[in-house]
Amino acid sequence: MAQTQGTAQGKGVDRSLAGLVGRAFGRLGRAGGLVFLLAGLALSGWGAYEGAYLAGWAGTHGTLTVKQCEVSYPNNASRSHRKDRRPIRCEGSFVPDDGKSTDAGAAVQVRQRYAPGTELSVQQTSAATTSTSADGDYVQSGMDRAWRFFSAFFGGWVLTGLGVFCLATGYAPFGRSRISFDAAWEAAGRGVTRAIVIGMLGVGLVGAGVSFLVSYFV
Structure with missing residues (x-):
């Protein structure tokens, strides 16, 4: 009897501890998403600002x-x-x-x-x-240098898309995550999150690659 109670208490402690760990990693995932989001916005803003001046569109x-x-x-x-x-x-x-x-x-x-x-x-x-x-x-x-900064602008879209995904789902792309990638991806598909993430990643990757290549031919 005492052993059964001890086992039940141990399982309760384990579940409680698992819950605490899960919530901690959930917050970690969203914190990482916020970092990705801010870094992406900063990179895109910097690339657009510098590129506009180098291209002669500003100033x-x-x-x-x-x-x-x-x-x-x-x-x-x-x-x-x-x-x-x-x-x-x-x-x-x-x-x-x-x-x-x-x-x-x-x-x-x-x-x-x-x-x-x-x-x-x-x-x-x-x-x-x-x-x-x-x-x-x-x-x-110089348009060659301007296009390299435009590549950074689009690269920021990739980080921003990852940030949106992590913020919306709680998925942590580093270390142990409370939620698996498959579960997070399924959850993102229930609304508009998945479409937004796919769009931002696609535009970011294609735009960054094309801009970088164009910089060598202008």
């Missing part, structure tokens, strides 16, 4: 006439990292296409040195505060 387009170019290392870069990246900063005068708000102290980060007098197609992302200050921001225009 003010104009010409920067190079005065000098020099290697510019970030202050916090390690010696090996400096040797690998070797960023180049070209300074000169910027003239927008409309001929207004010129900047004689413009500077832009580029991938190679240019001879003095070279005219670079650049995009002004923010204007200088005054006509004599050198605090304007510029990027070198």
Whole structure:
């Protein structure tokens, strides 16, 4: 009798413990989904922002006439990292296409040195505060680089789709999950979650792949 009661109590403790573990992993799955969702939105926003400027769709387009170019290392870069990246900063005068708000102290980060007098197609992302200050921001225009950022934009859709799936079902894609993938996928099919996830993953993967490939042909 005592042994039977002890066994029943043990099973009760086991079920209670299993329930606690299950709820914990359910929360872990949704927490991971939130991380995926935020990371995806951030990646897509960053890719769209940078890509729009590099493609010339945002900001003010104009010409920067190079005065000098020099290697510019970030202050916090390690010696090996400096040797690998070797960023180049070209300074000169910027003239927008409309001929207004010129900047004689413009500077832009580029991938190679240019001879003095070279005219670079650049995009002004923010204007200088005054006509004599050198605090304007510029990027070198180029559709090849723009398409790579668009690839990152679509890559963010993949992370966002995974985030939606994990948030909606509680599935944890890492470690031990409270709910199996098959059960989570079946649950997602009862509403619009599965269609949303498939759509986002499909658009993200195809868009990222096509954008990356196009960057090598433009």
